[in-house]
Every structure is written in C-alpha cells, then in structure tokens.
Amino acid sequence: MGNPVTWFEVGGPDDQSLREFYGELFGWALQPVTESYTMIDTRGGSGVNGGIGLSGTGEPWVAFYVEVDDLQSVLDKAESLGAKTVVPVTEIPGMVTFAMFDDPDGLLIGLLKPPDEASDPGSTPGEGAAVDWFEVLGSDAGRTQSFYRELFGWRADESTATNYALIDTGGGRGASGGLGASNQGMTWATVYASVDNVEKYLAKAEELGGRRVYGPIDVDDHTQSGALRDRSGNVFGVYHHAPH
Numbered sequence: 001m002g003n004p005v006t007w008f009e010v011g012g013p014d015d016q017s018l019r020e021f022y023g024e025l026f027g028w029a030l031q032p033v034t035e036s037y038t039m040i041d042t043r044g045g046s047g048v049n050g051g052i053g054l055s056g057t058g059e060p061w062v063a064f065y066v067e068v069d070d071l072q073s074v075l076d077k078a079e080s081l082g083a084k085t086v087v088p089v090t091e092i093p094g095m096v097t098f099a100m101f102d103d104p105d106g107l108l109i110g111l112l113k114p115p116d117e118a119s120d121p122g123s124t125p126g127e128g129a130a131v132d133w134f135e136v137l138g139s140d141a142g143r144t145q146s147f148y149r150e151l152f153g154w155r156a157d158e159s160t161a162t163n164y165a166l167i168d169t170g171g172g173r174g175a176s177g178g179l180g181a182s183n184q185g186m187t188w189a190t191v192y193a194s195v196d197n198v199e200k201y202l203a204k205a206e207e208l209g210g211r212r213v214y215g216p217i218d219v220d221d222h223t224q225s226g227a228l229r230d231r232s233g234n235v236f237g238v239y240h241h242a243p244h
Contacts, residue, residue: 003152004171005064005134007112008191011053012060012232018052021208021231025201026129026193042123044130044194048175049123060232062190063100064134064175065110066152071099074111074151078103081147104147105138107189129201133192134177135237141165141181148179186213190227192237198226201238205230 012018019038023030029041036054048064055061068074071089078101079085086108087100097113123130138144141163145156148167156165156179164180175191195201198216205228206212213235215226225239 002170002172003066003068003154004169004174005177006048006067006171006174007065007110008048008050008063008131008134008175009053009065009110010050010060010062010230010232010234010236011055012230012234013055013058014232015052015054017209017231021205021210022052024208025205025210026195027126028128029124029126041128042131042193043126043128044123044132045125047123047130047132047194048191050131050191055232060234061108062188062234062236063108063110064177064189064191065098065112066169067112067114067171067174068152069114071097071111071113075099075101078151081150083147103136103138103189104143105187107136107138107187109136109189129193129195129238131191131193132175133194133237133239134175134190135192136177136179136189137182137187138179139181139185139187141179144181145179154179184214188235190235190237192225192239195238195240198224198238198240202226202228 019030029043031039033039038052040050075085082104083101085101089099091097099111145165155168167177202212209231211229213227216224219225222242227237
C-alpha cells in the first residue's frame, strides 16, 4: 500500500495569529477542536488536510505526516539511519496515533497510524487552495533521497533535475512530492498549496505579515513556484501548474 503523505501541520507560539494568516491567505475552513489545536479543511477538493497548533515550547514548526502501519518500528529504523525521535508514539484516544522525528538534517517529519476510512473525509470542494505537494530540501540531495527511500520505500525519479527527485510514495493517494537540496543552501521540510497565481499569493502573504522566501520562479515551461514565511517564521510553499 506504500506510505502516503496524508496530513500537514503548522504551529507556533501564537496559533490565533496563524489561524488568521492561513485562513485569510488561502480561504481555508478552520475548526478549533481544542484550545490549542485547529483542524484545517483546505476546501480545495483534493490534496490533504491539516492542522494548526499552539507551540508549548515557543518554537514554530511545519511538518507533513506519513502514514505507516507500525510507528515504533519506523521510528527505530529512522534512528538507525541518523534521525532523532522528537515525539514518541502518542495516542489521542478516538482521534489519532502519531509520532515525530528530526531527519539527519534536523527537519521535522510526522508519522501517522492510518485512520479508519470513515474518520478521514478529505478536503471538501470549494474556493480554498489545495495542499497537494510536499518537499524536503536537505543539505545533501543524495543523502536526503537515500534516507527517505530507505525509510519509507519511496521511489525517486532523479532524471528531472540536478539535486532534485520527484517522488512516488506508492500510496496512490495523498500529496505528491520531491526530495533534494537547495542551490542556495536552505533546508526545509514543508508542503505547497496549489494556487492560480504565485505572485498574487506571495504578495498577499507579505500584506498579512509574512515574508517572501523566494519566487516566483519558473520550474519548467508550465510550472511556477514560490515560498513564504508565515508570521511564526515557518516556510510554506505555493505553486501554479498550468495545463500543457
């Protein structure tokens, strides 16, 4: 069944500010479920949903979550490959079982136990921006690609670009993605929202108190991408893919 990426998460020391930022920027539907966590329905009709959390340490974070059947065994394997457990296997009864680790570059990644189908309705159709791409840029493309291929059994197509590989998670659902390294020496693990105009969303993010990291840049003759930092400093991507 593969190990698909099926959830994303952003957090910081002021989750109310992040709710305002992302709700206004992308048109997402936000539903608080506790005092410190808000569920996101992107209303994009595809891709994956997510959550906004309150940081207990003051540190911001952004992460995507990979579904695996045995969380502890994956944590153990990740540590054997140079990762470090950040959150041990944790069950929130009636909701979710999850864990988190830092990969060899210190980039935060989540693990999820696959949910019951009835508890995973997916993104509803609407006017929101779908989140359907994940990305890990490490300090060394080969090491990053090797780590995630070995850990999750993902297949990498390295023929598309230097220092970057498109990923097939083998899950047949969830977000697609890429693994590589940045030419500018930046590292991150994040997700991207599909938008109709990259410049418009980067400019809007700046108006809302965020900062532009890069973009728009032409990835190829039909795709543009960019990235922003939200009010907590998290990197979040945007891209536009025009039909051939």
